[in-house]
Each structure stands twice: as C-alpha cells, then as structure tokens.
Amino acid sequence: MKLSGEALLGQQSFGIDLDTLEYICGEIKEIKNLALEIGIVVGGGNIFRGVATSRAGIDRVTADNMGMLSTVINSLALQDKLEKLGLYTRVMAAVHIQSFAEPYIRRRAIRHMEKGRIVILAAGTGNPYFTTDTAAALRAKELHADIMIKATKVDGVYAADPVKYPDSEFYSKLSYMDVVKRELGVMDLTAITMCKDNKIPVIVFNLNAPGNLRKVIMGEPVGTLIT
DSSP states (O other): OEEOGGGGOTTOSSSOOHHHHHHHHHHHHHHHTTTOOOEEEEOOTTTOOHHHHHHTTSOHHHHHHHHHHHHHHHHHHHHHHHHHTTOOEEEEESSSOTTTSEEOOHHHHHHHHHTTOEEEEESTTSSTTOOHHHHHHHHHHHTTOSOEEEEESSSSEESSOTTTOTTOOEESEEOHHHHHHTTOOSSOHHHHHHHHHTTOOEEEEETTSTTHHHHHHTTOSOSEEEO
16 A cells, blocks of 8 residues: 555645544554555655655755655554554664664565454655655555555545546546547656566555545546556
8 A cells, every 4th residue: 555645634735634644544554454455655745745855956875865754654553543543563774873773674474464464564664766656556566466556635546636637538447558649747756667567456546535545446447547
C-alpha cells in the first residue's frame, strides 16, 4: 500500500491531522483482520516535499534527504496509532536511523509480515531523485506483493485533475501504457514502468470513503485498476 503524506493532512495545510490518522489506521485494521500480509510505503509531502523545495534554491540531494526524514516522522505516527489499535508493526527505514527504526532488510521484512506484523517502509528507496511511488513499486516487487494499492483523495484515475475539472473522464481500468501515453500523472514514469516490467497490478482508489479499502481487498469494483 502506498500512502501519501498528503493523506494525513485532513483539512490542515501542514502536518498530521490526528483524527485523519486514526481513521486511516481504523481502515487498515479492517483489512488486517482478513489475515493479510501488509507492507505500507509512506510519503512525506505533508511535511516536506523535496522536488518543490529544490526549485526554491536548496540542493536537490539535500532536499530529497529532508523529504526522506519526513516519511520517517509519518511512519512513526502511523506505527503509534496502529499499535494503539492492537496491531503489531515494524518501521523499517531505507536509511540508517536505528534509534527510531530498523534498517530495511528484505528478508527480515518478509519474515515480519509472515509473523503477522504490518511493515511500514520509511525513507523511500534511500536515494535522492526517486519518489515514494517508485519506492512502493520497488518494495512490492522485492516483497512478492500480489498487488500494489495507491490510496488517494479521489475516486481513481481521471483524464485530468477532477478537483479543477469536475467533468473530467473517469477510467475504471487502464493498461500501464495507457498511463504512459496519456501522461496521466497518477504515478511517476519510473514507478509505472517498474510495475509494468514486473507485472504488478495497481489499484488507485479513494481512501477517504469509509470501507473503500476493504472493498478493494475483497475485489469489488472500486477505483481504477492498472494492469
């Protein structure tokens, strides 16, 4: 599951809305009760966005490093709330930050999931110039995920931003190449190419609609399927 940092904003313009965090964790608990093995890649755009800041004058590598630290903050918040709901979790970071999180080791992450723990994957790929979408695609392949689900604030993939263009066409199903050729922007090119090359199906859906996450997992026609 790819969870953007913006999903944690709620109605705020910055930071973590605790009511929204609690709601998201409640939705995750609903699917964990289905005996799934779950890995979550968390973004950091609610705190710091490296690409935007680099345009303002900060070196891109430094800005991306700051963005990785933002994902660690979000991951720790997610861990705390999930554990308060009685779920077992592990935060694993792609950068060395052992005081707060385990180092990401692929086999250890798989073992955690086999033991029923939700693995929260922080710090993206650990490298600058790569988005957390790409990190989610990479981890999905490494951890043998059956599917990658991307939680958003809209119902799925549209021809254009549905907030700005309410009449924009909605797509219930797309191919990977449709996303590339139409430049739909739901994921960056590296991420969608990685999913295509490794045949990882992607579902993009609205996490803000209660019960949607469970519907996705149960195979109901929710959101947009990219395959």
